[in-house]
Amino acid sequence: MTAAALFAGIGGLEVGLAKNGIRTISMVEKWEPARAVLAHRFDSSELLSDVSTVKSLPRVDVLTAGFPCTDLSQAGRTQGIHGSASGVVSHVFRLLPEARPTWLVLENVQNMLVLDGGSAMAFLVAELEARGYRWAYRVVDSRSTGVPHRRKRVILVASRTEDPRSVLFADNAMERETASISTAYGFYWTEGFTGLGWATDAVPTLKVGSTVGIPSPPAIWVRDAVRGRQIVTPTIEDAEALQGFRRGWTKAATTGLGREGSRWRLVGNAVTTGVSAWVGSRLVDPGTPDLSSQRLIDTGRWPHAAYGNKGQVWSVPTSGAWPLRRRYKHLVDVIDTSMAPSLSARATAGFVSRTERSTLRFDPDFLVAVKEHEHVMRSSQ
Known part of the structure; x- marks a missing residue:
């Protein structure tokens, strides 16, 4: 399988996909420190710059886009999905027709489910359904992959030909209990x-x-x-x-390009590689989704896990933030x-x-x- 990456950052999504044999052949990233990291770590991939100047993408099996969260995050400007930063997600939909991926994978902050009444998710869903895509999303906690980092992000998977529920809802695990007395x-x-x-x-x-x-x-x-x-x-x-x-993954970012602070920005914006590895494993080998608790809902409020098609949305309460429980x-x-x-x-x-x-x-x-x-x-x- 092959992939292309928009807003590639330092390749967090692509590292996880690669662990499942999915090869990223084209990457788009504008910020120079991030480009330095990508050039160093993915030297066999085509590296393009400003997404607004990209006219087309190669045909791939997977298209990823961890688009900017600046306007969606609680710590950001909260201008919404049409803000000057997060609004560049529109280029995903512009480039979709030619890339024609089997799978589309989007990632962003949990706050987009509630900001402005969930208008960001409503926009994404409308754009996907207008192009004939079925979609599903789930909030995932990075701790489920074994790292001591409480980080919850929305993972959205969509496809015109496959069932995204088989990627996101086939795995469920109990959240790890934290010790009452920790060090x-x-x-x-x-x-x-x-x-x-x-x-x-x-x-x-x-x-x-x-x-x-x-x-x-x-x-x-x-x-x-x-x-x-x-x-x-x-x-x-x-x-x-x-x-x-x-x-040392981001060390290349400081080679004549900026201060140490740029590395913190790169890592803070990245996708946890364990999360993308889990997604990649299910893109390669879809499972049987657990939909035993699904229920049709009003889209006025977006739950932590849901799927939809043709204007209807079902919540999946059994799909918590821990799809797996790594050591x-x-x-x-x-x-x-x-x-x-x-x-x-x-x-x-x-x-x-x-x-x-x-x-x-x-x-x-x-x-x-x-x-x-x-x-x-x-x-x-």
């Missing part, structure tokens, strides 16, 4: 006033970073670490591993917390200040550890 917890040190992103034995969703290229990785509370080492942050290589890539890598096994950078005194102080003004409830031991960390870091300056 490590991830949280957003940039928040603390109205939210925290708390994750047990995992990090919350890796973010792109600031618009000026300053990385903002989550922090990790290592409960049993020595003073000064209890609050640390993952390195960019750790972040690559948390997304399922080999460490789990604990956070302290992925990140060497003894070597990870300590959160700075300034960053810790800002976080402490926000927690003191917040109405949120925090683990008392966690607050003690954070305040002690601030004191230790100031003392070492």
Whole structure:
């Protein structure tokens, strides 16, 4: 099987497809740091630039598009599916007729199911059905693939000739129970006033970073670490591993092209390779979908899993965010917390200040550890 990739980023979808023998022959990506990574990692693939200038794509079995989430994400501009960034998804539908893929795979943030009453999903569905496609989507948590990274994304699969339900709804697993007492917890040190992103034995969703290229990785509370080492942050290589890539995957992005912050943006935008590997396995070998709980619904509200055709939508409640349950890598096994950078005194102080003004409830031991960390870091300056 062959594939083409629009908005290819650093190839997260394509890495997973390749693990199932699906070869990507053409990739489209505009941002230079991402193009540097693709040129290095997929040197046998055709690499095209701005999608708006692409006139046609080769005939392929699979067309992928992890289109920009900037206008759809809670952390973004929330301008919607027709915003200046996310609106480029329209080029997917422009290029579909000539590529004529058996399968179309789209990926984006979970927030698009609720933003503006779910207008983004309504737009995608309308465009697909107007071209004779059947479609299905499912929210998938990256932790189900074994990485300690709580990251939920919408995976949408569509086809004119095949049944997308056989790809997305053939697998179901029980969510892994987190231990009541863990050695490590991830949280957003940039928040603390109205939210925290708390994750047990995992990090919350890796973010792109600031618009000026300053990385903002989550922090990790290592409960049993020595003073000064209890609050640390993952390195960019750790972040690559948390997304399922080999460490150093994005190193080519900094070769004369920009600061380290560009690598955080690339990794924060990427698709977890374990998720795409699961999708690829079912594209190659579709299964029998479990539709025992399906029910016809009003499209005014989009559930976590659904499929549709010809204006009708069915929810699939039994298809949760864990389609599989790979062997789990604990956070302290992925990140060497003894070597990870300590959160700075300034960053810790800002976080402490926000927690003191917040109405949120925090683990008392966690607050003690954070305040002690601030004191230790100031003392070492």
